[in-house]
Each structure stands twice: as structure tokens, then as C-alpha cells.
Amino acid sequence: MLTAMKILYGLKSNALLESPTGTGKTLCLLCATLAWRKSLGPFSNGMSASKQSEDPSSQGESGKPPTIVYTSRTHSQIRQLIHFTALTCYTYLLLMQTKMVVLGSREQLCIHPEVSTMHGKAQNNACQFLCQKRTKQHCTHYPRVAEFVKSNPGLGDEPIDIEDLVNLGKTCGPCPYYVSRELHKVVDILFAPYNYLIDPGNRKSLTIQWADSILIFDEAHNLESICADAASFDLHxxxxxxxxxxxxxxxxxxxxxxxxxxxxxxxxxxxxxxxxxxxxxxxxxxxxxIDSKELGFxxxxxxxxxxxxxxxxxxxxxxxxxxxxxxxxxxxxx
Known part of the structure; x- marks a missing residue:
């Protein structure tokens, strides 16, 4: 693979490389991206843009170094990716210098006794309703998010998985879902299932400057069908x-x-x-x-x-x- 990469670099061309499962395609993607990102300057460690490197070469047009958005098909694949990366020479870079977070859905992260039992749009609407200040009933976890994130600037310095966020919410009180949404604003690497980027609603909720970001779609075998689903709907x-x-x-x-x-x-x-x-x-x-039931309209x-x-x-x-x-x-x- 290294020989093939050298040839491609010399030819200044692109190629589609095919390799069997277990040969390290995912690690190659992540490690190469981390190495390139490191060459631009120090990682943010969650600091604001004004405190980051003043080297213009390390910053995009917005003045903030590019965020790496690493997406895969499922959360289990992301969990496995983080595990195997810890075995490489990038362990220190990923775990100690890079601020990161894994995004999850309300179904995975909600700890509200009633809302957590719901699904889909009903759950989203109930969550948004209970987070509004004007309502008599309100979620007790959501108001704790801002203060908790402010009081714990080290959040994200170590990999935070879905289970970690849920345990954090149950132990300390803040809403795990909105904690992850707050952390994604200051991280260097954001891990998420790729349907989070394809779905317009999820993508709109992320405060990422897409023009300067690095987007990686790993294990994207069914990406085409996911895109089609995101642009389609059924109305019975x-x-x-x-x-x-x-x-x-x-x-x-x-x-x-x-x-x-x-x-x-x-x-x-x-x-x-x-x-x-x-x-x-x-x-x-x-x-x-409709002239034909088989063909439809x-x-x-x-x-x-x-x-x-x-x-x-x-x-x-x-x-x-x-x-x-x-x-x-x-x-x-x-």
C-alpha cells in the first residue's frame, strides 16, 4: 500500500484502493489525517479561536483550524476505531493533545424518565418542549449543561463515548445529549454516524464551519441509499x-x-x-x-x-x- 501511495504521489493522481477487511484502511485514514492536522499547528484543546495558533498556515479562512469530522456507519464501528487507534503511535496525539467527542441521538443519550422511553419525532418534540423556559413542566437536566461544561474544561480531552456521556449525566445531572452538542463546538475531532451529516436537520443543528472542515466517510458502502432516504419521505x-x-x-x-x-x-x-x-x-x-397497481404512479x-x-x-x-x-x-x- 505504501508503494502504491508513493506511485500515486509521484503521478499527482487519485485512485480507488481496495483492501480486505482487517488490513487497516480505517486507521490509515485517521492516522494520515491526524498527521496532516498536526503539521498545521497545535491542536486547540478546546480553546477559543483567539487563543489558538497565530500561524496563518494553521488556520482556515475563518481564523480557526479545520475541524476533522470522522463519520462511520454505526456507533459500534466508531467505538472500535477509537479502541484500535489507542494501539498505534498516535495514542498520545489522539488521547492527550486532541479534544474530541462522539455525537449520539436522543434515543441513545436521553436520561429523562419519560422522554427517554419515546422514539423518533415524538421524542424530539417532547425534548424541545421540556427545554423551553416558558413551560410549567421542564427538564431538570437541560439547565445544568452550560454550567457543567464551563466548570469542566477538560471534557473531551479523553475519548467520551455514548456510555460515558450517559453515565456522566446520571452521576452529575447534565443532559448527555446537550453536553455532546456543546462539546462539538470546541473539539478538534468529531466522531459521528454519517447519517448525522447527511440528514439536513441534524446537520443544521451542528455549529461547524463546513467550508474549512475535513469530512471523512468511512465504511460508506450504503452511503448512496442513506442519501436517498434523507431526501425522501412517505406520506400515508x-x-x-x-x-x-x-x-x-x-x-x-x-x-x-x-x-x-x-x-x-x-x-x-x-x-x-x-x-x-x-x-x-x-x-x-x-x-x-393510478392505472396500474404494480407500476403505481x-x-x-x-x-x-x-x-x-x-x-x-x-x-x-x-x-x-x-x-x-x-x-x-x-x-x-x-
Whole structure:
């Protein structure tokens, strides 16, 4: 492999190298990246950009050295990667000089007695709702995050896995999920499953300057299908019917709240518009003619924009619609 790399370097070309399992492909990627990153200057050790190296060659356009985002398929692969790296000559560099963290999902990290039993969107919505200061019910773990991270500047100096974050939360009190989200802002290396970067929602939640970052996709055999899944969605008729019912409930709840307590934070007219829009969508889908059950009804991707535009869902109206849906979600959870 070393000979092949020397040849490629001499030819100034790229190549696709294939090697059997267990021959060290992953370690080659990480060790080479660490060596290159070390050549740019000292690691941050969690310091702010103003305290990092003043050498311009060690910094990107933003003034901060590039963050290494190392992604793999599963958390078990990431755990194995960290374990085997500790056996290499980069043990000191990775464990002692480099600040790092492993990102996990709420399903893996939540320690709230009720929210931790939920899954998917319901869990995300419940978590976000309980973390809001305006709610009577609130999560006792979330408010402890900022002070805990501030009081423990050494967090991330040693590898922190999912289990470590959970144990830290149960022992000391802060929310493990939001601790990892705080740490990722100051680390040199961020480990995560690669669907965290592909999914727009997860990617948006990360405060990483992507233009100057080093992104590594390891074990990316099914990356294409993950990308397709991230850009796709299923809308079953039963789900659409449930959405219409919930929109009707929001109208009733908003009217009752306004009449009983003069609370105008939720506008019933917006929910009425949402209900009418969903009913129109249901009707429009029902009008689609399907000639063959085997082949179904297939159109190019741009067709969805044409369909939504018939319902007056366009770029200039989408934001208002999304805000109404978010308000409805909060109202139903209360």
C-alpha cells in the first residue's frame, strides 16, 4: 500500500484502493489525517479561536483550524476505531493533545424518565418542549449543561463515548445529549454516524464551519441509499387523516384558550387554514389516477413542486406554514 501511495504521489493522481477487511484502511485514514492536522499547528484543546495558533498556515479562512469530522456507519464501528487507534503511535496525539467527542441521538443519550422511553419525532418534540423556559413542566437536566461544561474544561480531552456521556449525566445531572452538542463546538475531532451529516436537520443543528472542515466517510458502502432516504419521505393516507384531525383539535384548543384565559399566543385562524390545506391535499392526492397497481404512479422529482404550488405552498409561503405546524405541535403537547 505504501508503494502504491508513493506511485500515486509521484503521478499527482487519485485512485480507488481496495483492501480486505482487517488490513487497516480505517486507521490509515485517521492516522494520515491526524498527521496532516498536526503539521498545521497545535491542536486547540478546546480553546477559543483567539487563543489558538497565530500561524496563518494553521488556520482556515475563518481564523480557526479545520475541524476533522470522522463519520462511520454505526456507533459500534466508531467505538472500535477509537479502541484500535489507542494501539498505534498516535495514542498520545489522539488521547492527550486532541479534544474530541462522539455525537449520539436522543434515543441513545436521553436520561429523562419519560422522554427517554419515546422514539423518533415524538421524542424530539417532547425534548424541545421540556427545554423551553416558558413551560410549567421542564427538564431538570437541560439547565445544568452550560454550567457543567464551563466548570469542566477538560471534557473531551479523553475519548467520551455514548456510555460515558450517559453515565456522566446520571452521576452529575447534565443532559448527555446537550453536553455532546456543546462539546462539538470546541473539539478538534468529531466522531459521528454519517447519517448525522447527511440528514439536513441534524446537520443544521451542528455549529461547524463546513467550508474549512475535513469530512471523512468511512465504511460508506450504503452511503448512496442513506442519501436517498434523507431526501425522501412517505406520506400515508392514514397519517394525513390523523394530521387533519389534529389540526381540528388545535382549532378547538386555541379557541378555548382564548375564551377562557384571553391567551392569544395561538391563533385559531392559522390552524383553520392548516386544516383546510390538509383537506385540499388529501383531495388532490385522491384525484391522482393510478392505472396500474404494480407500476403505481411515477413522476419526476419536480412534480412535487407542481403539486404543492396548486395548494399555494411555495417558497414565499412555506415559512409561515412551517411555523404554524410547529405551533400546532407545541399546542398539542401542552
Amino acid at each position: 393516507s392514514s397519517l394525513l387523516t390523523s394530521c387533519i384531525t389534529e389540526a381540528e383539535n388545535c382549532v378547538d384548543l386555541a379557541v378555548a384558550r382564548r375564551d377562557q384565559s384571553y391567551d392569544k399566543s395561538s391563533n385559531p385562524e392559522n390552524f383553520s387554514i392548516l386544516r383546510a390545506l390538509l383537506k385540499k391535499l388529501e383531495q388532490r392526492i385522491a384525484e391522482v389516477r 411515477t413522476k419526476p422529482g419536480t412534480y412535487i413542486y407542481e403539486l404543492l404550488e396548486e395548494l399555494n405552498i411555495k417558497h414565499d409561503t412555506a415559512t409561515m406554514l412551517i411555523n404554524t405546524i410547529e405551533d400546532a405541535t407545541i399546542l398539542l403537547e401542552e
